[in-house]
Amino acid sequence: MPADRNDAALETLFLPFNDGKLPWPAGGAMFLRARDGWPLREQPRPGLVCEQSFKPEADALKQAGFAVNATDGAKTYELVLILPPRQRDEARALLARAVAMTKPGGRIIVSQSNDEGARSAEADLAQLTGDVESMSKNKCRVFWTASLARLNVPLIAEWQALDAPRAIADGRFMSRPGIFAWDRIDVASALLAEHLTSTLSGRAADLGGGFGYLSAELLTRCPRISALDVYEAENRALELARENLKSFEARTPIDYRWHDVAVGLPDRYDVIVTNPPFHAQRAIDRPDIGKRFIAVAAEALNPGGRLWLVANRHLPYENVLSENFERVHTVVQQHGYKIIEAVRARSTPKAKSSKRPR
Numbered sequence: 194m195p196a197d198r199n200d201a202a203l204e205t206l207f208l209p210f211n212d213g214k215l216p217w218p219a220g221g222a223m224f225l226r227a228r229d230g231w232p233l234r235e236q237p238r239p240g241l242v243c244e245q246s247f248k249p250e251a252d253a254l255k256q257a258g259f260a261v262n263a264t265d266g267a268k269t270y271e272l273v274l275i276l277p278p279r280q281r282d283e284a285r286a287l288l289a290r291a292v293a294m295t296k297p298g299g300r301i302i303v304s305q306s307n308d309e310g311a312r313s314a315e316a317d318l319a320q321l322t323g324d325v326e327s328m329s330k331n332k333c334r335v336f337w338t339a340s341l342a343r344l345n346v347p348l349i350a351e352w353q354a355l356d357a358p359r360a361i362a363d364g365r366f367m368s369r370p371g372i373f374a375w376d377r378i379d380v381a382s383a384l385l386a387e388h389l390t391s392t393l394s395g396r397a398a399d400l401g402g403g404f405g406y407l408s409a410e411l412l413t414r415c416p417r418i419s420a421l422d423v424y425e426a427e428n429r430a431l432e433l434a435r436e437n438l439k440s441f442e443a444r445t446p447i448d449y450r451w452h453d454v455a456v457g458l459p460d461r462y463d464v465i466v467t468n469p470p471f472h473a474q475r476a477i478d479r480p481d482i483g484k485r486f487i488a489v490a491a492e493a494l495n496p497g498g499r500l501w502l503v504a505n506r507h508l509p510y511e512n513v514l515s516e517n518f519e520r521v522h523t524v525v526q527q528h529g530y531k532i533i534e535a536v537r538a539r540s541t542p543k544a545k546s547s548k549r550p551r
Contacts, residue, residue, distance in 0.1 A: 201331035206304035218271035283371030286356030386410035395463025405434035491517035
């Protein structure tokens with residue numbers, strides 16, 4: 194996304210500084226779940242360090258010149274800024290972690306849109322740290338702590354554990370709050386896995402691999418897969434995929450890639466499987482993301498390579514599929530989803546000569 198996009202929560206986060214209510218600390222600050230945008234670059238932010246586990250956002254911050262994910266885990270800060278996620282357990286764990294990262298006498302400041310639970314997040318911060326102050330603008334709330342002198346130590350410890358990986362699917366996978374379909378096997382992915390043909394072979398990629406469910410099913414059902422690259426933009430999910438797929442590594446080389454699929458793939462494949470996202474972060478509808486996944490898959494497949502895709506039945510992917518693949522087949526439509534197999538042409542048509550016939 195462009196850095197000058199409208200980001201109301203980011204703009205509201207800096208409102209207390211712009212209005213003179215809060216000073217920027219001389220010792221710098223930590224920004225958790227940081228996002229780039231004009232409000233971040235509107236004034237100098239000396240000593241700012243950003244943390245972001247979502248690759249497109251991390252790349253945008255680096256391109257803008259900010260220090261990203263280069264932190265000492267034991268370091269504490271005079272100021273910790275947060276743009277919390279929507280999922281409440283993940284958000285509470287982030288608030289508790291922020292308290293542990295803040296120096297005595299320091300401050301935590303949080304901004305969130307009203308429709309993503311700003312009032313609840315403000316109440317959560319108050320439970321951890323005592324009284325908070327707040328301002329409202331742009332249909333968002335920004336709220337901040339005072340001295341951190343009244344910490345609820347038992348609750349801080351309890352909430353820090355809310356983000357810990359835990360077993361799901363009868364212990365088959367490890368997952369954690371906040372990632373896609375974190376507490377269950379996604380119905381769409383399960384439907385795709387059920388229809389994968391066992392004849393798939395060669396080098397494969399899973400685009401948007403999440404915690405590794407679809408990759409595990411591909412390797413289980415298709416023994417002729419010779420190598421697998423797992424692409425995932427959310428590093429919190431990719432860490433889980435490393436754990437969940439470890440048992441397959443003895444027979445199949447697996448590479449785990451923290452990567453934004455939308456920028457293209459660095460390698461070529463015989464098989465690609467994907468359950469592409471069709472929302473951006475903060476639940477913004479983005480069907481163009483799925484279309485981009487399809488186009489990127491087509492670019493990365495070898496001649497005759499096969500894409501196996503699951504999507505909501507209503508999503509308009511047929512045009513981009515027909516433009517990029519020689520054969521497109523709807524395998525099944527069920528539970529509101531469609532499973533599609535698309536095959537790349539085995540040879541590229543020769544370009545027509547520009548010479549005129551004599």
